[in-house]
Amino acid sequence: MTIKRLVAAMLLATGSNSVLAEESFTVQDIQVEGLQRVALGAALNNLPFTIGDTVTEYSLSRSIKTLYGAGHFDDIRVFRDGNTVIYRLKERPTISKIEFDGNKDIKEEQLNESLAGNRVQVGEPLDKTILKSIENGLTEFYHGVGKYQAKVEAKVTYLPRNRVNLKLEFDEGDAASVRQINIVGNSIFSNDELLNQIESKQDLPWWRFLSSDRYQKQTLQGDFETINSYYLDRGYLRFNIDSSQVSVSPDKTAVYVTLNVTEGEQYNIRDVSFVGDLVGQDAIIQAILPLQQGQLYNGALVTYTEESIARLLARFGYANSKIRTIPKIDEETKEVDLTISVDPGKRVYVRRIDVKGNSNTKDEVIRRELRQMEGAWLSNDYLELSKNRVQRLPYIESIKYETIPVTGSDDQVDVLFSMKEQPSGSFNAGISYGSYQGLSFEVGVQQANFFGTGNSAGISLSTNQFQKSINLSYTDPYFTLDGVSLGGQLFYSDIDYSRASSNLEAYNQRRYGFGANVGYPINEFNRLNFGANYVVNKINSIQEYDQLRHFRAVLLDAQNPDGGYNFTNYELSTGWTHSTLNRGLFPTAGRMVNLVLRATTPNSDLQYYKVQFEAQNYIPLSNDHQWSFRSKLELGYGNGYGNKNGYDYTLPFTENFYAGGANLRGFENRIVGPHAIFRYADVVPGIPDPITGGISFPQDPSGDSYQVSARSIGGNALAIMTLELITPTPFISDENRNSVRTSLFIDAGNVWDTEFDINRYANLVQDRSNSGGQRQRQPFLIDYADPGLIRASAGVSLQWISPMGPLTFSLAKIIKKQEGDLQENFSFNIGTTF
Known part of the structure; x- marks a missing residue:
């Protein structure tokens, strides 16, 4: 059949x-x-x-x-x-519009990207057969994040001319919580100890609202790896997760997780050996090898060893090396022999380097910062160094690189550096309001990337209630090919500190001159700078307060006491800069140290020196650097050297340090520090004079009186510390986070005068009555030589690199103040970053 x-x-x-x-x-x-x-x-x-x-x-x-x-x-x-x-x-109908309704866990950008991958997008024909698979895929995603009640429905509305609107309606529902996590088979480590290591939390009480017990499949998978690593890092080489079960309650609101494990026993390392080709770097690899005979097996240390060897080989062009550790376990002795297999692969060379994204900056400006060269072997160290050097430029916001294999060649790659620029010019302006100084305003212009050359050039104009200045400057950071910089400046300023808003004791200063500077790179992170300036100063209309007596004695012309103070100085400076910051503006990692010594030459009218030190350190607190901790220390000291006519030179008051405002937020600008002291002789009437009406004679100096001004004169020593927590800025997209910064800060410090002697006024009487048009009673005298008179403030700061330049908003409250300090709660500045 x-x-x-x-x-x-x-x-x-x-x-x-x-x-x-x-x-x-x-x-x-x-x-x-x-x-x-x-x-x-x-x-x-x-x-x-x-x-x-x-x-x-x-x-x-x-x-x-x-x-x-x-x-x-x-x-x-x-x-x-x-x-x-x-x-x-x-x-098939053409898709006219795509809408989403009810989606919270998935952003519309992600949905559009997913639909486009299935050829579902506006202007394309609609294949209704794939809508069901899209619904199922999205539902599966929600199940993966613990929303087992979620529903997704695709609705099609037909329109004329064979068009349709596609609408995805989401009913996400509530996420299931992890009700219980059970670990079965563990005896060495308790459940609580293991559960403390993982991210998933179980059945949290209501008061732990900052934590979440929401079930997420990917998080749980990561937790399994965490537990596995926890055992391996403690020598349990045979540890194994035998099985895992995830059960959902009938109402789909709770999840129960069970993990079955086998712990095994601990193993010690008996021997470490190598096989393969170490490309002649045997000695270095042995030197950096953290694995040692006799120590407890540690999985994290094994992984670190593999990564360290791979990074070392990548420095010499072996970018595709494969490092694998093969364990050989002796069950009797509970020891393990580790054989590290090294396959370096072929040495990879760079055929071509391309840069893109630098629409304003010339290619040569970027390329001169690169340390990875074309034709040389590929080095990850040089790539990272090149990235950091470019990113430290103040006109580059971010940069990344990628290696592209050359078709038909297994030992060549092309390197592409992609960058995002940021405004390189700044419209420098500032506006602030304080309880005493009132409204203050200044304006200026600078350009840090002149015509895309990377040179700093421009005219800086500044004007406010008490100052007018102009500064012409130009700096070429690559005057020579090996990075020697050359710059120069012309400057002129006319300052009238008689305005109350300056917070300084009244005087008028006209200052002008010119200077030049040159810088020499020592290595990638250190640089020496040298400069010379010719400066002419003319000071008049000065209030003759008591601390000026030394300055007056060495400079004032006895034949013309009303002629003011005129002096010409020849200044020399030297400095050292060390920087490993990862960015030029708004860094998040690395450190910067700057030390500068400036002194006048012996043939100058005044002989003095100033030393300034500044150190900043950034420590990232998260992998994406959105959280970072910043510390800053600023120190300064100056004094005179030599003498004239039996009087020692001192630091001229025009070179004093000041605090308050930008460097000590919450205090009015330049208000922190020593104040002027006016001393008045006590007199007795003399014999009446028929012409002048009478004369008076000073009594013994011990009967003098004095007043303390409400204005500051600064000091010759400064110390300021800043602690700052850099946080993510709310409502800012990822693409703009490098140009906007929010931080919480604490500022503390002091400015003092090491030459001040409070005993000089110990037996005198202080007059605190209103005088001279002062708006408040005179502050009490305090010891201005005491460095321990610390001021402190705390607050929040918002900084934005805008098209006009960096903008800074600060809101601060004083924590600790001293007699005579004035508060400035809010300040706003353009052109200042810190």
């Missing part, structure tokens, strides 16, 4: 082939009906035959599948009229 059926089937197949062969014909015409959006030529191009070809019924059937495969049609029918083939098509 079976043979008869087989024969019958063969005869039927032969007959069918004969019929198909008999029904073949030559196509004389092809007609297509129903086209609206798809061009006729595009439809015909998808057919497997053309006019003049001989076709069969089988060929026509195949053509239907081919047309469906083009993705443009919902329904296809084919007819034959003599030797004419007629196709009647129904085009």
Whole structure:
């Protein structure tokens, strides 16, 4: 019976082939009906035959599948009229709009990207057959994040001209919580100890609202790896997670997790050996090898060893090395022999380096910072160093690099540096309001990337209630190819500190001159700088307070006591800068140290020196550097050297240090530090004079009185510490986070005068009455030589690198103040970053 059926089937197949062969014909015409959006030529191009070809019924059937495969049609029918083939098509509707409703856990950008991957996007034909798979895929995603009640429905609304609107409606529901996590098989470490290591939390009480017990599949998988690593890092080489079960409660609001483990025993390292090619770096690899005989096996240390060797080989061009550690376990002694297999692969060379994104900055400015060279072998160290050097430029916001394999070559790559620029010029301005100084305003202009050359140039104009200044400057950071910089400046200023808003004791200073500076790189992170300035100072209208007595004695012309103070200085400076900061503006990692010594030459009218030290350190607190800790220390000291006419030179008051405002937020600008003291002789009436009306005679100096000014005169020593927690800025997108910074800060410090002697006023009487148009009573005298008179403030700061330049907003409250300090709660500045 079976043979008869087989024969019958063969005869039927032969007959069918004969019929198909008999029904073949030559196509004389092809007609297509129903086209609206798809061009006729595009439809015909998808057919497997053309006019003049001989076709069969089988060929026509195949053509239907081919047309469906083009993705443009919902329904296809084919007819034959003599030797004419007629196709009647129904085009798929075109998507006019895509909408989302109810989605919270998935952003619209992610949804659009996912739909585009399935060819579902505006302007494309809609294939309704894939909508169900999209619904299932999204539902599966929600299940993965613990939302087992989630529903996703795709709704299609038909429009005229064969168009549709597609709407995805989401009912996400509530996330299931992890009700319980059970670990079965552990005896060495308790459940609590293991659960404390993982991110998933179970059945949290209501008061732990900052934590979450929401179930997420990916988080749980990561927790399994964490537990596995916890055992391996403590020598349990045989530890194994045998199985895991996740159960969902009937109401889909709770999840129960069970983990079955086998702990095994601890193993010690008996021997460490190498196989493979160490490319001549045997000594270095042995020196950096952290694995030692006799120590407890540590999985994290093994991984670190592999990564360290890979990084070392990458320094010498072996970018694709494969490092693998093979353990050989001795169950009797509970020891393990580790064999580290090193396969360096081929040394990789850089064929070409490309840069993009630098629309304003010339290529050569970027390339001169690169340490990875074309034609040299690929070095990860040099790539990272190149990235950091470019990113430290103040006009580069961010930069990244990628290596692109060269087609047809397994030992060559191209390197592409992609960067994002930020405004390189700044419109320097500041506005602040304080309880005493009132409204203050200043303005200026600077350009840090002059015509894209990387040179700093410009005219800085500054004006406010008490100051007018102009500064012409130019600096070429690459005056020579090896990085020697050269710069110069011309400057002029006219300052009138008689305005109350300056917070300084009244005087008028006119200052002008010129200078030059040159810098020499020592290595990638250190630089020496040298400078020289010629400075002319003219001071008049000065209030003769008591602390000026030394300055007056060495400079004032006894024949012309009202002529003011005129002096010319020749200044020399030297400095050292060390920087490993990862960015020029708004760094998040690294440190910066700057030390500067400036002194006048012996042939100057005044002989003095100033030393200034500044150190900043950034410690990232998160992998993405959105959280970072910043500390800053600023120190300064100055004094005179030599003497004249029996009087020692001192630091001129115009060179004093000041605090308050930008460097000690919460205090009014320049208000912190020593105040001027005015001493008045006590007099007795003399014999009446018929011409002048009478004269008076000073009594003994011990009977003098004094007043303490409300204004500051600064000091010759400064110490300020800043602690700052850099936080993510709310409502700022990821692409703008490098240009906006929010921070919480504490500032503390003091300015003092090491030459001040409070005993000079010990037996004198302080007069605190209002005088001289002062707005408040005079402050009490305090010891201005005491460095322990610390001021402190705390607050929040917002900084933004805007098109006009860096903007800084600070809101601060004083924690600790001293007599005479004034508060400034809010300040706003343009052109200041810190």
